[in-house]
Amino acid sequence: MYDLIIRNATIVDGTGRPSFDGDVAISDGKIAKVGAVDGEAKREIDAQGKLLAPGWVDVHSHMDGQATWDPLCSPAANHGITTLIMGNCGVGFAPCASNDEAHDRLIAVMEDVEDIPGSALHEGVKWNWESFPEYLDAVEAFPRAIDVGAQVPHCAVRTYVMGDRGRKNEVATAEDVSQMADIVKEGIQAGALGFTTSRTELHTTREEIAMPGTYADEDELLGIGNAIGELGGKGIYGVVSDFNDWEKEMDWMKRLSLQNKCQINFVLFFREEEDWPRVLKQLAYVREANAEGARLIPHVGARPVNILLSWDGTVNPFSFHSNYAALSIMSHEERLAELRKPEVRTAILAEDDPLMGDDFMDTIIAGWDKLYELGDPPNYEPSAEDSIAARAAQAGVPPRQYCYDAMMKNDGKNVIYFPCFGYSAGDLSRQVALLEDDTTVLSLADTGAHCGVLCDASVPTQMLSYFVRDRKRGHRFSVEQAVKMQTFDTARCVGLEDRGTIEAGMKADLNLIDFDELQVEAPEIIFDLPAGGRRLFQGARGYLATIVNGEVIMENGEYTGATPGKLIRGAQPMTA
Numbered sequence: 314m315y316d317l318i319i320r321n322a323t324i325v326d327g328t329g330r331p332s333f334d335g336d337v338a339i340s341d342g343k344i345a346k347v348g349a350v351d352g353e354a355k356r357e358i359d360a361q362g363k364l365l366a367p368g369w370v371d372v373h374s375h376m377d378g379q380a381t382w383d384p385l386c387s388p389a390a391n392h393g394i395t396t397l398i399m400g401n402c403g404v405g406f407a408p409c410a411s412n413d414e415a416h417d418r419l420i421a422v423m424e425d426v427e428d429i430p431g432s433a434l435h436e437g438v439k440w441n442w443e444s445f446p447e448y449l450d451a452v453e454a455f456p457r458a459i460d461v462g463a464q465v466p467h468c469a470v471r472t473y474v475m476g477d478r479g480r481k482n483e484v485a486t487a488e489d490v491s492q493m494a495d496i497v498k499e500g501i502q503a504g505a506l507g508f509t510t511s512r513t514e515l516h517t518t519r520e521e522i523a524m525p526g527t528y529a530d531e532d533e534l535l536g537i538g539n540a541i542g543e544l545g546g547k548g549i550y551g552v553v554s555d556f557n558d559w560e561k562e563m564d565w566m567k568r569l570s571l572q573n574k575c576q577i578n579f580v581l582f583f584r585e586e587e588d589w590p591r592v593l594k595q596l597a598y599v600r601e602a603n604a605e606g607a608r609l610i611p612h613v614g615a616r617p618v619n620i621l622l623s624w625d626g627t628v629n630p631f632s633f634h635s636n637y638a639a640l641s642i643m644s645h646e647e648r649l650a651e652l653r654k655p656e657v658r659t660a661i662l663a664e665d666d667p668l669m670g671d672d673f674m675d676t677i678i679a680g681w682d683k684l685y686e687l688g689d690p691p692n693y694e695p696s697a698e699d700s701i702a703a704r705a706a707q708a709g710v711p712p713r714q715y716c717y718d719a720m721m722k723n724d725g726k727n728v729i730y731f732p733c734f735g736y737s738a739g740d741l742s743r744q745v746a747l748l749e750d751d752t753t754v755l756s757l758a759d760t761g762a763h764c765g766v767l768c769d770a771s772v773p774t775q776m777l778s779y780f781v782r783d784r785k786r787g788h789r790f791s792v793e794q795a796v797k798m799q800t801f802d803t804a805r806c807v808g809l810e811d812r813g814t815i816e817a818g819m820k821a822d823l824n825l826i827d828f829d830e831l832q833v834e835a836p837e838i839i840f841d842l843p844a845g846g847r848r849l850f851q852g853a854r855g856y857l858a859t860i861v862n863g864e865v866i867m868e869n870g871e872y873t874g875a876t877p878g879k880l881i882r883g884a885q886p887m888t889a
Contacts, residue, residue, distance in 0.1 A: 316340050317354050317865075318339070319339075319358045319360050320357060321360055323364050323365065324337065324365050326367070326814055326816065328814050331793060335348045337350070339354075342821055342862040342864075342877070343863065344818065358858065360857075365815065367814055367815055367823060368395025368800070368823055368824055369393050369773040370395070371803070372807050374398060375399060375759060376397055377761075378406060378434050378437055378438045378761075380452055382437045382438075382843065385459065385866075385872060386760070388770045388851060389761075390859060395812075395824075395859065396459065397459060400466050403468045403510040405423075405466030406469065407447070407469055408448075408469055408496060409440070409443060409469060410443065410473060421518065422518060422525075426517070429761070430842060436843035436844040445465055445500035446499060446503035448463070449463060452880050457876055457878035458877070463506065463880075464508060464509045465505045465507070467529070468511070468524050470493050470496050471526050474489055482527060485529065485532070491536070493536070494536055503882070506548065506881070507541070507550060507807075509553075510526050510529065512527055512552065513553055513554060513555045514527065515555070516553075531565050538573050546575045547883070547884065549575065549576050550566075550575055550576070550577050553579070554579065555582045560598070563595065570608050570609060575608070578756075580611075581611035582734070583613075583747070585737045586737040610752065610753070610754055611747075611750075613753045614769070616744065616772065617734055619731060619732045619769075621729070621767060621849060622684070622730075622731060624645070624649070626766055626838060628765075630716055633669075634664045636661045640657075652721065658717065666679040673733065679712075681716070684700065684729050684731055685699050685732075686730070687730040691836070691851075692730075693730070694740055695730065697739060701716050740787060745780075754806045758772050764847060765838075765849065768836045774831060774856075776799060777792065792828075800812075809885045811885040821863040823859070824859050825858040825860075827857055830854055831853070832855055834854065836849045836851040854870070861878055
């Protein structure tokens with residue numbers, strides 16, 4: 314007898330092959346049979362007219378803290394994510410010396426760089442580890458609904474080895490590099506999927522200092538990479554870099570890959586339209602390097618880099634108005650009561666926009682032609698006529714007035730959308746082109762991070778509901794393409810060959826979906842992190858069941874209480 318049979322489903326198996334109708338039988342956490350299944354099961358699900366796909370694999374998250382207290386890694390499980398990889402961008406919580414000062418430093422970096430409330434991390438993270446292997450043990454011991462994998466973060470390693478010298482980005486000595494390499498090797502041997510580092514000045518601390526490791530020289534970068542080579546290429550090297558000299562950056566990554574026979578996953582940044590020729594050159598470089606034997610994989614997003622502006626979020630267009638300052642520290646209820654007062658509204662709107670002379674910040678404050686109501690369902694591909702400026706002109710009111718009133722909708726929870734990088738063409742054509750490139754992998758959801766301005770864990774749902782079904786402004790993907798992008802492709806790029814397809818012998822991680830009803834819901838600020846910490850949450854409709862290791866963890870949008878999830882220790886080979 315099987316544990317579970319899903320019958321009469323339209324199966325999109327993750328390989329890219331055409332979908333087909335059939336049954337899927339599950340036993341002992343694995344797919345036992347696909348096709349026409351005879352026999353009985355402890356439970357059967359009739360999936361007539363519904364899509365059955367592998368569980369989504371999210372390879373870019375910052376759940377390093379939340380994974381130690383939240384079994385769902387919410388909102389990951391709400392969007393059908395069954396495997397989640399953390400430790401990206403060089404930030405994380407291990408190794409770490411066993412004292413409050415060391416703990417505070419890593420929390421401060423995570424708070425400053427990834428916008429995760431420090432209060433939540435201080436209360437939620439238990440620090441029952443010092444070394445990276447001990448961190449893995451702590452993650453493994455916590456009951457969870459989905460699978461998680463971890464990577465060794467450069468910031469934590471550098472701080473652990475070099476102390477203040479590491480924090481201040483001083484040059485590492487040969488002994489420093491040797492110690493860091495040993496820690497990385499130890500972490501990978503214990504089950505880390507790889508190592509990550511950040512080389513972007515966007516990642517700065519509250520002291521206006523680039524996070525540790527940002528300016529590491531090649532001796533340090535390659536020296537740590539040699540640890541992977543000493544393990545026979547076991548482990549992935551992850552890089553976030555937006556340095557202007559991109560060819561120099563790609564050259565050291567290529568050499569590292571060739572010398573150590575390892576894979577380099579790197580974030581491919583795209584900002585403005587004039588940047589697009591560089592992106593094409595970088596993709597061409599990747600193809601040439603890979604033809605020479607390197608393994609370079611660009612990671613790209615399905616959305617522009619965006620900031621969601623709201624009264625309860627980290628920032629909104631009125632955050633810097635003097636008449637708003639007192640409201641910024643109020644609770645939602647108190648703030649909303651004040652904002653509803655005519656005299657408060659009049660006073661805020663009467664102020665001149667407090668421009669700062671910085672293009673990015675000034676766009677948030679008064680870039681009305683680049684700000685949009687996100688709406689419900691959310692529209693991540695607005696046109697020029699959807700801008701605050703255009704809608705205000707149509708309504709015959711000043712843009713700041715229109716924006717204020719728009720944010721007051723939905724009990725003051727309405728969200729303004731600012732696609733800050735990668736939307737200069739005014740549509741998602743560049744994201745589509747990047748996703749279609751045969752060298753790239755869908756990534757960059759930042760699940761668990763940027764809690765006051767972002768919720769891109771919803772991308773898997775958007776991929777099917779929008780890019781497959783609803784998009785009217787350009788090319789749509791087939792459902793087979795969209796599923797493969799976030800199952801087979803993402804799993805393989807982090808060394809997981811035991812999942813990502815619906816085939817006999819594979820892990821039974823599945824999503825049963827009502828495709829017609831699938832929809833991303835509007836994001837809203839909630840306060841459910843430890844210590845009442847704030848975060849943007851975005852739900853989904855249309856997931857009938859999400860299954861991990863053969864057990865149903867989410868059913869019709871509700872958590873079942875099941876905890877079949879596991880810590881992934883190292884690359885996972887395909888099972889027979």
